[in-house]
Amino acid sequence: DAGITQSPRHKVTETGTPVTLRCHQTENHRYMYWYRQDPGHGLRLIHYSYGVKDTDKGEVSDGYSVSRSKTEDFLLTLESATSSQTSVYFCAISERTGMNTEAFFGQGTRLTVV
Amino acid sequence: QQPVQSPQAVILREGEDAVINCSSSKALYSVHWYRQKHGEAPVFLMILLKGGEQKGHEKISASFNEKKQQSSLYLTASQLSYSGTYFCGTVTSGSARQLTFGSGTQLTVLP
Numbered sequence: 001d002a003g004i005t006q007s008p009r010h011k012v013t014e015t016g017t018p019v020t021l022r023c024h025q026t027e028n029h030r031y032m033y034w035y036r037q038d039p040g041h042g043l044r045l046i047h048y049s050y051g052v053k054d055t056d057k058g059e060v061s062d063g064y065s066v067s068r069s070k071t072e073d074f075l076l077t078l079e080s081a082t083s084s085q086t087s088v089y090f091c092a093i094s095e096r097t098g099m100n101t102e103a104f105f106g107q108g109t110r111l112t113v114v
Numbered sequence: 115q116q117p118v119q120s121p122q123a124v125i126l127r128e129g130e131d132a133v134i135n136c137s138s139s140k141a142l143y144s145v146h147w148y149r150q151k152h153g154e155a156p157v158f159l160m161i162l163l164k165g166g167e168q169k170g171h172e173k174i175s176a177s178f179n180e181k182k183q184q185s186s187l188y189l190t191a192s193q194l195s196y197s198g199t200y201f202c203g204t205v206t207s208g209s210a211r212q213l214t215f216g217s218g219t220q221l222t223v224l225p
Contacts, residue, residue, distance in 0.1 A: 031211070033213060035215070040217060041217055042116065042119075042201055042215050042216050042217035042218040043156070043201060043203075043215035043218075044116070044215070045212060045213070045214055045215075048211065048212060048213075050211050056211065056212075058212065058214075059115070059116065059214065090155065090156070092213070094213070101161075102146065102158035102161060103146070103148075103158065103203070103213055104158070105148075105155035105156050105157075106155060107154075107155050108155060
């Protein structure tokens with residue numbers, strides 16, 4: 001199994017509080033992604049990174065920010081959590097995008113905003 | 115923009131065949147297929163690249179029509195273990211760093 005760990009695995013937080021989710025990899029892969037999964041919407045891309053300090057927005061980036069100061073860590077921050085951000089968040093890694101290399105997913109973080 | 119998958123759900127008996135379709139409004143560089151079991155992370159099945167190269171699963175096949183920007187996943191002689199939600203992911207020629215997924219197809223295989 002690919003070495004990818006998400007933390008925390010579960011979190012309940014209050015509306016308006018900041019929340020940071022962490023994705024840690026031991027594979028030295030260049031690309032890292034954050035997705036959220038909601039019923040009926042599948043996996044939607046929030047942000048992605050193609051190298052240290054190189055990040056870009058995905059389809060649903062409003063209300064989220066990311067940082068990647070080291071190859072192995074990709075942080076997702078909800079600046080001020082809202083109930084609409086209740087979701088399951090998945091991190092994924094890959095050596096490259098668009099080439100013949102697959103993405104590996106973490107086990108997910110279930111976030112509930114009350 | 116998310117690719118469009120069809121059908122949204124399918125139920126079949128063990129041993130039957132199924133086809134899941136994925137289409138994009140943009141020119142595609144590659145198509146990925148993943149399966150997710152309930153409560154678990156998505157797992158890689160197959161990649162299809164522009165130009166015809168494939169990499170993936172032994173018992174599952176897929177096609178990629180570059181001109182139509184479509185891909186289909188073929189599950190033959192389904193087993194109970196095939197149950198799950200299938201996602202297609204696309205990389206478009208204009209956004210080669212983004213892997214964007216569809217909304218998924220829920221496949222249920224009954225004994």
